Amino acid sequence: MLTKTDFYIDGEWVKPAQPKECDVINPATEEVCAVISLGSEADVDRAVAAAKKAFATYSQTTLDERVALIEKLLEIMGRRNEDMAQAVSAEMGAPISLARGPQAGSGPFHVKGFLKALSKYNFEEEFNDRGEHIVHEPIGVCGLITPWNWPVNQIALKVVPALAVGCTCVLKPSEIAPLSALVFAEMIDEAGFPKGVFNLVNGEGIVVGEAMSRHPDIDMMSFTGSTRAGAAVSRAAADSVKRVALELGGKSPNIVFEDADLEAAIRGGIFECFGNTGQSCNAPTRMLVQRSVYEDAIALAGEYARKVVVGDPKQEGRHIGPLVSEAQYNKVQGLINKAIEEGARVVAGGPGRPKGFERGYFVKPTVFADVDNDMTIAREEVFGPVLAMIPFDTEEEAIAIANDTPYGLSAYVQTSDQAKARRVAKQLRAGMVQINGTDHPAGSPFGGYKQSGNGREGGRWGLDDFLEVKAISGY
Secondary structure, three states: OEEEOOEEEOOEEEOOOOOOEEEEEEOOOOEEEEEEEOOOHHHHHHHHHHHHHHHHHHOOOOHHHHHHHHHHHHHHHHHOHHHHHHHHHHHHOOOHHHHHHHHHHHHHHHHHHHHHHHHHOOOEEEOOOOOOEEEEEEOOEEEEEOOOOOHHHHHHHHHHHHHHHOOEEEEEOOOOOOHHHHHHHHHHHHHOOOOOOEEEOOOOHHHHHHHHHOOOOOOEEEEEOOHHHHHHHHHHHHOOOOEEEEEOOOOOEEEEOOOOOHHHHHHHHHHHHHHHHHOOOOOOOEEEEEHHHHHHHHHHHHHHHHHOOEOOOOOOOOOEOOOOOHHHHHHHHHHHHHHHHOOOEEEEOOOOOOOOOOOOOOOOOEEEEOOOOOOHHHHOOOOOOEEEEEEEOOHHHHHHHHHOOOEEOEEEEEOOOHHHHHHHHHHOOOOEEEEOOOOOOOOOOEOOEEOOEEOOEOHHHHHHOOEEEEEEOOO
């Protein structure tokens, strides 16, 4: 069992100001897999002071110097992929094949996207023929709060662009899944970033996250997590009028028209929804199906859901693992039971653990049919392998149902009519739309509308988030 109670501050591993040990639970076994320490406001103050001091010199480094550091970090990420995969699998239950691939691999994936964006980014430009000079400068010290569901992904999407443009930062990973962040800090140290440029403080959101959000010497907060917690970050940051970038929840619609390749659409929708055990903010958890093919779609959804295997994270394969925690397990079970109470039809899965699992936070891959968009299962973000199927008659009705949500992160459209796909995509109130199973490439903007947040992560848009714009006249 790993014991790592130190924080990474000012280029060194240091003891917390007031030790407060916290067990990290392996969700597959419900046993302690590591012990960390939870930080305090004093630890935040120390980390911010180090970051503020480092900003004075690091912000003046050349782009070539920063790119060299990031390229070194990328090399280390590749070399230590297995260490990162083991950490992710232990802390949040990702099956090891998923942990080695998309989970740990998301870090290098995004780093490459940022390096490509940096090669084309104009940090200085002439605005007009009257001598107006536009300069994009690092915003300053950045407070970064990352979640447990895609830990490496979100660390890379925040830390890398901040450091790439000349900012310094303090990272608070989820206390539920902090091990991957500790490995990342080791990588930063090995890459040779200057002291104080990157700092790591573990802790609870209501303590460390709150202290970061209201800290007068933090110039920007970037947060990924629940909409409720994002609102709390914004409130705490308001008094110091710092910039706040938020990547929050989702209840993404997947619109399946009658002219789609139905089997491919349903199969892809099931696996996209259930991937990472449904613990993705952009998961297509509402499947809207045209009524003429609705019953056929239900039958296919049940068939494919029953093919989704739940298994031990230590074993290789394409199975899904447990939910991240007991609290998350109880939440998902409550929403499954609520859907049944409100009249949704169980097509596959249902309450309780899958057969053969007496321990661990494992859940049954579940599909509900005959869902009304006013039902709780269609309104609330489940964050588990649970799909709600909703019928519609017309294109206009599909768009109306899809947009009838407080969220606006992702949307998905399945149709053989490309003109229709484009027409519908432009009317969906979502930051990202995927047509017929296409993927987002590295460097594509990630973020949403409404209560799904503000700002965009990835590529040049991710760089923009960490930059101020200065107009110099008479330059």
